[in-house]
Amino acid sequence: MxxxxxxxxxxxxxxxxxxxxxxxxxxxxxRIRGGKAQIIESRCIDCxxxxxxxxSHAKTAVTDSLWDLARYxxxxxxxxxxxxxxxxxxxxxxxxxxxxxxLGFDEVFEVAKGAEILSLPIKEYLSSKDTKKPAISSACxxxxxxxxxxxxxxIENLVPIDAPVEVAARVARAxxxxxxxxxxxxxxxxxxxxxxxxxTACKQPLGLEKSNITGAIAISQIYGDLLKVLSQVNAKxxxxxxxxxxxxxxxxxxxxxxxxxxxxxxxxxxxxxxxxLEQVSIGKLNDIDYIETLACAGGxxxxxxxVENRFVAETRMKQRMQKLKNExxxxxxSLYRDYYHDVSEVNERRVIxxxxxxxxxxxxxxxxxxxxxxxxxxxxLPGLDCGSCGSPNCKALAEDIVQxxxxxxxxxxxxxxxxxxxxxxxxxxxxxxxxxxDKESAEE
Amino acid sequence: xxxxxxIILEYELKASNFEVAGEAASKTKRVLxxxxxxxxxxxRIAISAYEGEMNTIIxxxxxxxxxxxxxxxxxxxxxxxxxxxxxxxxAMQEGYSxxxxxxxxxxxxxxxxxxxxxxxxxxxxxxxxxxxxxxIRMTVFH
Numbered sequence: 001m002x003x004x005x006x007x008x009x010x011x012x013x014x015x016x017x018x019x020x021x022x023x024x025x026x027x028x029x030x031r032i033r034g035g036k037a038q039i040i041e042s043r044c045i046d047c048x049x050x051x052x053x054x055x056s057h058a059k060t061a062v063t064d065s066l067w068d069l070a071r072y073x074x075x076x077x078x079x080x081x082x083x084x085x086x087x088x089x090x091x092x093x094x095x096x097x098x099x100x101x102x103l104g105f106d107e108v109f110e111v112a113k114g115a116e117i118l119s120l121p122i123k124e125y126l127s128s129k130d131t132k133k134p135a136i137s138s139a140c141x142x143x144x145x146x147x148x149x150x151x152x153x154x155i156e157n158l159v160p161i162d163a164p165v166e167v168a169a170r171v172a173r174a175x176x177x178x179x180x181x182x183x184x185x186x187x188x189x190x191x192x193x194x195x196x197x198x199x200t201a202c203k204q205p206l207g208l209e210k211s212n213i214t215g216a217i218a219i220s221q222i223y224g225d226l227l228k229v230l231s232q233v234n235a236k237x238x239x240x241x242x243x244x245x246x247x248x249x250x251x252x253x254x255x256x257x258x259x260x261x262x263x264x265x266x267x268x269x270x271x272x273x274x275x276x277l278e279q280v281s282i283g284k285l286n287d288i289d290y291i292e293t294l295a296c297a298g299g300x301x302x303x304x305x306x307v308e309n310r311f312v313a314e315t316r317m318k319q320r321m322q323k324l325k326n327e328x329x330x331x332x333x334s335l336y337r338d339y340y341h342d343v344s345e346v347n348e349r350r351v352i353x354x355x356x357x358x359x360x361x362x363x364x365x366x367x368x369x370x371x372x373x374x375x376x377x378x379x380x381l382p383g384l385d386c387g388s389c390g391s392p393n394c395k396a397l398a399e400d401i402v403q404x405x406x407x408x409x410x411x412x413x414x415x416x417x418x419x420x421x422x423x424x425x426x427x428x429x430x431x432x433x434x435x436x437x438d439k440e441s442a443e444e
Numbered sequence: 445x446x447x448x449x450x451i452i453l454e455y456e457l458k459a460s461n462f463e464v465a466g467e468a469a470s471k472t473k474r475v476l477x478x479x480x481x482x483x484x485x486x487x488r489i490a491i492s493a494y495e496g497e498m499n500t501i502i503x504x505x506x507x508x509x510x511x512x513x514x515x516x517x518x519x520x521x522x523x524x525x526x527x528x529x530x531x532x533x534x535a536m537q538e539g540y541s542x543x544x545x546x547x548x549x550x551x552x553x554x555x556x557x558x559x560x561x562x563x564x565x566x567x568x569x570x571x572x573x574x575x576x577x578x579x580i581r582m583t584v585f586h
Contacts, residue, residue, distance in 0.1 A: 153483040282469040283491035283560075358477035364515045367479040371451055 005203040007061045007196035008046050012036050014058035019387035021050040021059065026270045027149055027357065031400070032390035043357050045145035046200040047270050047295045048304035061196035061305055064215035066222070069104050072188030072214070074180050076172050077105040078165060081112040081242075081250040082194040082300045083219055085313035089320055091230060093241070098233035099226045100192070107176050108239050111191070112246030114168030115139075119245060119258055121161055126262055126290055132157050134265070134280060134288040137255060139163045142197035142295035143273055144206050144352065151277045152354030164249060165191050165198060166205075169212035191216040194250075194303030197295060206352060218305040244324035251317050252299035255292045262289035269297040360403070373402045382413045451475060453511040457500040457524075465501055469493035472511050476518065481586050488564040489518050489584050495557045495564075496522045496580060502543055504578065515586070520565075522580040529572040536562070536570075 017035040022028075029043035030050060037050075037058065051059040069075045077100040084093050097108045125131060138144050138158045147154050169189045177184045193199055193216040205211040248254030252268040265288050267276045273293045279285050296302035301313040308316075360374075361367035378398040385393040389410040391400050400406035409415045453475065455468035473490040481489075493509065500507045500522055507524030529535050535542075538559045562568045567583035 153487045278470055279466065281473065281487065281490060282466055282494040284466065284494065354483065356477060356480075356483075358474065359480045360478045362480070364479050364481075365449060368449055368451055368513070368515065371475055371478055 005200060006039070006041055006044050006046055007063065007199035007203075008039065008044060008048060008051065009060055009062055010037050010039060011058050011060055014056045015054075016056050016058070018056075019390070019392075020053050020055070022390070022392040023387055024049050024053045025392065026146065026274055028392050028396050030392070031405075042355070043149060045142050045149060046197045047142035047146070048196045049270055049295075051196070051304040061199060061218060063193065063196075063199050063218040063221060063305070064190065065217060066104055066225070068215060069188060069190070073182055073186045074106045074176060075104065075188040075190060076107040076109055076176055077101075077190055077192060078109055078111050078114075078168050078172060078213070079192040080165070080194050080198075080219070080300060081110070081115070081247045081317070082303060082306060082313070083192050084247070084320055085250060085301050085317045086219060086223060086306065086308045087227075087230070087316075089316050089323070093247075093320070095230060095233050096226070097239060099230045102229040102233060103222065103225055105190070106180075107172070109168055109172035109176075110239065110242045110246065111165045111168045112242035112249065113240060114166070114171070114246070115164035115249040115255070116242055116246035117167055117171070118161060118164055122159060123259055125159055125161060126259065134285055135159050135290050136277075136280075137290070137292045138206075139249070139255060140197065140294050140300075141201040141206055142195070142270065143293045145197070145355075146270065146274060146295070147277065148352060148355040149357045150274065151281055152356050153281055154277060155352050155354060157280070158352060163198075163201070163206075164246075165201075166212060173212050188214045190214055192219055192222060193217065194219050194300045194306045195296065196305065219303070220305045220307050223307045244321040247317070247324060248321050250300045251314055252294050253292065254299065256290060259290065263287060264290045264292065266292045266294075268294040268299055268302075270295045360399075370402050374398045377401050377408070380408075380414075381411055384413070386412075388412050449515060451479075451511075451513040453513070455497075455509045455511075457497060457504075457507050457509055459501065459504060459506045461501055465497055466494055468497050468509050468511075475511075475513060479513070481518075485584060485586050489520070492561045492564045492582055492584065493520055495561050496520060496582075499557050500524050507577070517566075517583055517585045520580075520582040520584075522578070524577045524579075526575060526577045528574040528576055529570075529578055530574060532570060532572055 015036045017032050019032060021037055022030040022032060026047060026049060027043045027045055029040045031038050031040065048061060051061060079097065079100060084096055087096060100108050126135060134157060136154060136157045136159065138161065141163065144158060147158060173184055173187055173189050177187045189212060191198060191202060191213050199216040202211050202213040202216050245258050248257050253266045256264045256266060267273050273295060276291065298310040298314055301317060302310040306313065360370040378395055381394040381398060383394050387393065389397050389406065391397040391406060397406055397411060401408055409418060453472060469490050472493050473486055476486045476489060497509060504524035505526050507522060510521040512519040534540055536558050538556060561582060565582040566585050569581045570578065572578040
């Protein structure tokens with residue numbers, strides 16, 4: 001796959017060129033050019049914040065569709081636990097999974113199961129002496145990318161263990177290709193995703209050489225079809241049900257709910273995450289062992305590709321967890337062990353590369369000159385951070401000017417100043433008379 | 445390497461001004477990222493800057509932090525207006541702290557500030573006079 005795959009895209013015809021998205025982007029990746037928003041790909045972390053903010057619905061996430069299933073002999077659906085929160089609790093998880101089968105999938109495997117499998121290796125990692133503290137959760141791909149671009153010094157704090165969906169995909173692909181006597185390539189593994197960040201992670205895996213996920217289908221895209229078939233579900237899905245522990249990963253705090261004896265911190269919403277990471281990077285919070293970080297407010301249930309209001313979704317999720325907790329039998333512990341060897345491979349995953357976006361120039365001398373120039377340019381700007389220039393704020397414009405991506409007169413106030421100066425000069429010129437007519441100066 | 449090129453950043457630090465603690469360190473970090481200083485070096489500078497900031501805010505009557513960034517090194521200079529340190533050797537010991545209880549309750553004042561600064565920097569120099577003030581000068585090579 002191309003190195004620059006991004007799920008978040010612009011539908012140019014809908015974009016009015018307003019500046020709302022530029023101002024909310026956590027990595028300042030959007031500029032308005034030619035009356036339309038433009039995403040700077042190297043900065044974009046696919047968090048989907050712009051999708052949420054755009055009132056014209058001009059931002060979208062590219063995901064796969066049910067049509068793509070035809071390309072494979074067998075298709076497995078990997079529903080994120082967030083999918084369950086889109087439906088009233090009276091509709092059982094089993095029914096929802098049965099609905100997925102009716103939509104054309106041959107098998108289902110819960111991502112919650114993948115999360116559950118991970119619980120043990122994460123605990124072991126946290127109790128190891130070599131662990132860099134505070135350890136930062138790597139389950140949310142938008143957070144991992146935020147660290148790559150904005151906090152490369154914290155890459156070593158990321159837990160070097162794959163995300164639940166990747167684990168689920170590996171186990172599901174192996175199990176079902178065996179069961180159906182097929183080559184692993186003949187099996188389609190489809191993630192039913194609440195966010196574009198995870199869509200991008202399938203196409204451009206973080207750390208892994210190649211993802212086991214074939215593609216991703218947005219919850220919002222499949223929701224309508226699923227709703228229609230739910231009443232027709234009669235055959236029970238044959239699957240290995242996840243417990244409350246795995247399901248809980250859909251909400252903030254779920255990942256660490258079962259981890260005890262460590263000092264933990266739960267942070268959600270991308271700008272909050274950014275603020276906390278800033279603190280970690282200057283040496284604060286060094287008494288914390290583990291930080292659960294989620295790009296969306298409320299956790300995955302707040303994902304931009306979900307349908308249900310996140311507060312409703314959270315309540316439903318908690319009810320479902322409670323129900324499963326009552327049924328929970330600890331005999332399942334043996335199941336973790338079954339998959340444990342598969343998961344332990346993840347320790348060998350590829351190192352996550354820094355993608356620093358702050359760097360002004362490869363040459364340190366030029367970069368230092370640019371720092372000074374930006375400072376001087378910034379002082380000449382009005383400091384209102386209005387965004388009318390198409391850059392998110394005055395500081396970003398100063399940087400864009402110095403980098404040759406914008407000009408000073410892109411600032412409305414600077415433009416007005418220039419027009420005023422010119423107008424004054426014109427008046428001055430207009431008042432000048434040729435010597436034969438200039439009687440006033442002759443009298444002096 | 446001496447090219448005469450340097451970036452100077454200066455921040456005023458007020459006594460007990462906890463709300464803005466860390467801002468100077470964060471801003472310094474951003475500039476170092478912009479010019480491409482290696483990440484592990486940035487981390488050491490940022491931690492030293494933050495520790496120095498906290499020390500000035502907690503213990504002094506107010507002072508300044510001056511950052512001088514050269515292509516090959518960064519100097520961090522803290523200067524305060526007193527009250528000065530009675531026994532520097534004691535102050536340099538890990539775990540020794542004169543921080544008042546309300547500061548410790550906030551999770552600061554563990555007596556690791558100065559030792560941390562020594563550990564993170566390549567050169568560390570401290571001078572203090574009671575009733576006059578303290579001056580700390582640190583250098584980290586890039």
